[in-house]
Amino acid sequence: MRIEATGEFSPAWRDDAFWAGTRAPLRSSTGLNPAAYTDPNFFDDEQMQVFERAWVCVGIAADASPGRMLVRSVGRRSILITRNANGELRGFLNSCRHRGTELYDSDCDVASTLRCPYHRWGYTLDGALKSAPHADDIPRDAFDRADFSLASVRVEAWGVLLFACLDESTPPLREWLGDLQTRMAGYELDDWQPRHSQELDIDANWKLVSENFQEYYHLTWVHPELAKVSRVDDHYRYQGAGMYCGQTTTPVSGDERDDWLSLPPADGLDESDAVSGRFVAIFPNVLLSVLPNHVFVMQLDPVSPGVTKETCTWLLPKSGADASDEAFEPTRTFWLDVNNEDIDIVQRGQRGLTRGAVPAGPLIPRFEEPLHRFQGILADMMTKATMSDVVIPGGDDSSEAARLGAGTNPSPAAVDSR
Ligand code: FES
Ligand SMILES: [Fe+2]
Incomplete structure (x- = not known):
C-alpha cells in the first residue's frame, strides 16, 4: 500500500x-x-x-453520515470514506480496479453503489466489485470479481473526529490515542x-x-x-x-x-x-x-x-x-x-x-x-x-x-x- x-x-x-x-x-x-x-x-x-503511516485526522465524525461519501487526501493518496449497509465506516483508495481511474473528485451522496465514471464498474459500499458492463457477455479467462474489490484503507471515528491510516502495521487507533480516551470520556464527545x-x-x-x-x-x-x-x-x-x-x-x-x-x-x-x-x-x-x-x-x-x-x-x-x-x-x-x-x-x-x-x-x-x-x-x-x-x-x-x-x-x- x-x-x-x-x-x-x-x-x-x-x-x-x-x-x-x-x-x-x-x-x-x-x-x-x-x-x-x-x-x-x-x-x-x-x-x-x-x-x-500515522492515524491522520480526515474530518469530523458527523461528516461520515449514512448515505454520504467523502473524498479525502492522506499524504499523497486520495481515499474514499463511506458507510456500508450496516452503518459501519469503510475506507478505500480512490482508484478503480479496472484501469485505475479516480472514482470521485468531491463529496457526494451515494445510495448503494460506487461507480467509476470511465466504464461504469460498480462497487458495493463494502468495496466489492458487483458489476462490470459486458464482462459477462464477452468471455475472458481469469476474471473473478472477488479479486477486484477496492483497496481498503483503515478508517475509524473517535469522539468528534474521523481518522484514516494507510499503513497496515500502524497500531490501532485506540493505542495511538492512548489515555486520551479516558481523559475525554466525561464529555461524551460522540x-x-x-x-x-x-x-x-x-x-x-x-x-x-x-x-x-x-x-x-x-x-x-x-x-x-x-x-x-x-x-x-x-x-x-x-x-x-x-x-x-x-x-x-x-x-x-x-x-x-x-x-x-x-x-x-x-x-x-x-x-x-x-x-x-x-x-x-x-x-x-x-x-x-x-x-x-x-x-x-x-x-x-x-x-x-x-x-x-x-x-x-x-x-x-x-x-x-x-x-x-x-x-x-x-x-x-x-x-x-x-x-x-x-x-x-x-x-x-x-x-x-x-x-x-x-x-x-x-x-x-x-x-x-x-x-x-x-x-x-x-x-x-x-x-x-x-x-x-x-x-x-x-x-x-x-x-x-x-x-x-x-x-x-x-x-x-x-x-x-x-
Ligand atoms: S477504469 Fe474504472 S471502469 Fe474502467
Ligand atoms: Fe496562540
Missing part, C-alpha cells in the same frame, strides 16, 4: 545528527532544524514517513454536533501551526485578550501515554472577557471538566480545544512546505445544540480573533525560518515541553523504517506532578495547591 521512495537521494534528516537537539533531554533540547519547515524534499519525505466550519489557507508549515497551538509561552504577547481568561498560571501539562501533546487550563473562567463561556455548559460534566479547557494536539494533524460548552477543532492539511490548509469546526454538546445564531456568535468570533493572531505570528515564523534559516535555539522547559514531545514523535517517524520502532510516548514525569499536575484531569482543588 505504501508508495516507496525512489532514487539514491540521502538527505540529512535520515541521519541521527539532524535530530540531536530533539533527542537531547528537555533541558538541553533545541527546536527543529529550519529545513524541517522549508525544504521541499523534507516535506516529501514527511508525507511518506508521517502522513502515510454526541456533539458540528455547528459551523470554515477553511483557511495559512502561509506556514503545518508543524508551526501545531507547535504554536501547543505552547502558551506566547500567550501574553500574541493574545493579550485571551491572556485575561486563559491565564498563564492556570495552564498545566495534560499528557499521558499516547500520540498527543496537551495542556489544560483550569479554571478557564475569566472576569474580563468571558465570551467563549457565554453558551451553557454540557449536561453532566464532572467538577474538573466543568471548569477546564483541554487543549490537545493529536499527532500529526489535529488540534482539539475542548471547553465545557463547545469544542473547537483545527484540522491541518499540509499543502507545501510553506502552506497549510486549516479546517476549523465548532461543535456544540447535544444539550446545547439548539443555541441560536446570536448566542453562538460570540464563541465563533472569539476563536476567529485568537486564530487570526496565531496565523499572523506563525506566518512570520515561516518567513524567518525561510529567509534567515538560523540554527534552532533552546526550548524553554516549562512552556515548550509539548514541542519536545511532538518533535520527538516526528523524529521517530522520520527515521524509523517500521512502525514497530516508533515509540508511543508515555505519561508526564510524575516528579513534577505537584507543580504541573500529571494526573488524569486534575481537579481544580489539586491545582490550587501548587
Whole structure:
C-alpha cells in the first residue's frame, strides 16, 4: 500500500545528527532544524514517513453520515470514506480496479453503489466489485470479481473526529490515542454536533501551526485578550501515554472577557471538566480545544512546505445544540480573533525560518515541553523504517506532578495547591 521512495537521494534528516537537539533531554533540547519547515524534499519525505503511516485526522465524525461519501487526501493518496449497509465506516483508495481511474473528485451522496465514471464498474459500499458492463457477455479467462474489490484503507471515528491510516502495521487507533480516551470520556464527545466550519489557507508549515497551538509561552504577547481568561498560571501539562501533546487550563473562567463561556455548559460534566479547557494536539494533524460548552477543532492539511490548509469546526454538546445564531456568535468570533493572531505570528515564523534559516535555539522547559514531545514523535517517524520502532510516548514525569499536575484531569482543588 505504501508508495516507496525512489532514487539514491540521502538527505540529512535520515541521519541521527539532524535530530540531536530533539533527542537531547528537555533541558538541553533545541527546536527543529529550519529545513524541517522549508525544504521541499523534507516535506516529501514527511508525507511518506508521517502522513502515510500515522492515524491522520480526515474530518469530523458527523461528516461520515449514512448515505454520504467523502473524498479525502492522506499524504499523497486520495481515499474514499463511506458507510456500508450496516452503518459501519469503510475506507478505500480512490482508484478503480479496472484501469485505475479516480472514482470521485468531491463529496457526494451515494445510495448503494460506487461507480467509476470511465466504464461504469460498480462497487458495493463494502468495496466489492458487483458489476462490470459486458464482462459477462464477452468471455475472458481469469476474471473473478472477488479479486477486484477496492483497496481498503483503515478508517475509524473517535469522539468528534474521523481518522484514516494507510499503513497496515500502524497500531490501532485506540493505542495511538492512548489515555486520551479516558481523559475525554466525561464529555461524551460522540454526541456533539458540528455547528459551523470554515477553511483557511495559512502561509506556514503545518508543524508551526501545531507547535504554536501547543505552547502558551506566547500567550501574553500574541493574545493579550485571551491572556485575561486563559491565564498563564492556570495552564498545566495534560499528557499521558499516547500520540498527543496537551495542556489544560483550569479554571478557564475569566472576569474580563468571558465570551467563549457565554453558551451553557454540557449536561453532566464532572467538577474538573466543568471548569477546564483541554487543549490537545493529536499527532500529526489535529488540534482539539475542548471547553465545557463547545469544542473547537483545527484540522491541518499540509499543502507545501510553506502552506497549510486549516479546517476549523465548532461543535456544540447535544444539550446545547439548539443555541441560536446570536448566542453562538460570540464563541465563533472569539476563536476567529485568537486564530487570526496565531496565523499572523506563525506566518512570520515561516518567513524567518525561510529567509534567515538560523540554527534552532533552546526550548524553554516549562512552556515548550509539548514541542519536545511532538518533535520527538516526528523524529521517530522520520527515521524509523517500521512502525514497530516508533515509540508511543508515555505519561508526564510524575516528579513534577505537584507543580504541573500529571494526573488524569486534575481537579481544580489539586491545582490550587501548587
Ligand atoms: S477504469 Fe474504472 S471502469 Fe474502467
Ligand atoms: Fe496562540
